[in-house]
Amino acid sequence: MSAKTGTRGPYAKTAKVRARAIDAGIALFSSAGYNGATLTVIAETLGMTLTGLQHHFPTKESLLTAVLEERDRRAEEALPSSGSHTDAFENLAAMLSESQKTPGLMELQCVLSAEATSADHPAHEYFQRRYARLRGEATEAFRQMAEDGQLTSAYEPASLAAMLIAVVDGLQLQWLLERGSVDIEAETRRFLRTFIPAIH
Template sequence: MTDTTSAAVAEASRRGRPRGSYAKTEARRHKILTAAFEVFSTSGYRAGSLKDVADKVGLTQAGLLHHFPNKEALLEAVLTLRDEESVSRTGALTAQGIEMLRGVVELARYNTTIPGLVALYCVLSAEATDPDHPAHEYFQRRYNWVRSTMTEAFDELARQGQLRSGIAPSTAARQLVALMDGLQVQWLLDNDSVDMPAEVVAFLEAITTEKF
């Protein structure tokens, strides 16, 4: 189902329900996603079960499946919500040029406040290297999009003379993605010794002429 189709279906469903009923349904869905965050980040996607998620919110598996038709749909909703919340809070990946990169620094700062979601991302992105994993294509698309978006930002810096000589925008983008992912793992292992936003700032200031 395309994003447009999904939106249309959601809107049609929304119009067909009383407002109070819809609000209660959305609240229940949010509780389910919160529980899924906890289960998948602790146990991983394969080991974490729908029963584990349902138990956390006081539902039967049948009740859970009323809101999400299967485990794959629940996983996609969890990942989508994580990305939407991160981008909306920091502006990362929606601005351009230098402002987009400043948003990335804010994203690294925001991530220090959500260790459970960072753990979820790390666990699932590792699991999803298996081509048979249901999130495999999601992470492929996500990495391609993030690298492309960051490359455009570094391209803009190069045009403005803000990228240091000899730095290829595509290489800088790939290195920044790798840095952020690697920092997240190190931070989860020992968050007292890792300052994620400071490390991202140090990298960006090393390859650009700007202050972050």
């Protein structure tokens, strides 16, 4: 902050302000959506001037990009890498329960992905790429599991992948609308168990 701390001070301060702005962005984009959010409201939340915030994030879109990067970072952190595909799906189910405790990212995913179905939304391509990647990874996992005789379903791996991602998204929507209306983890496990007998 002062000359004494050298370059560390200003950089540390910048990082701190950016982190606070990203948290405020996650909160406002989750509740008002990207479309309903403004940098002005985010600056107010932070007790900053709009000009002060724009020094770090010149546009709402630049804040969105930072929010999505942070989201990816936290999502990767939350899902431990695991040996077998069955373990990976077990981890996914467990992570869904865990994320209900701090539903910020779940809300963000739900609201932004829906808004982003519009072709002119700034996160449109981000979500197109994200879903293509998720489907691709799940398809490959199911393909290998089918080869290894771990699936009881004759459906194509790509079908199972699209259905699994749909079930997870749809259950989260129902839970976000009314906490307690559905058990996201239990229903995801039941869905997986219909074609992976080893799932608990």
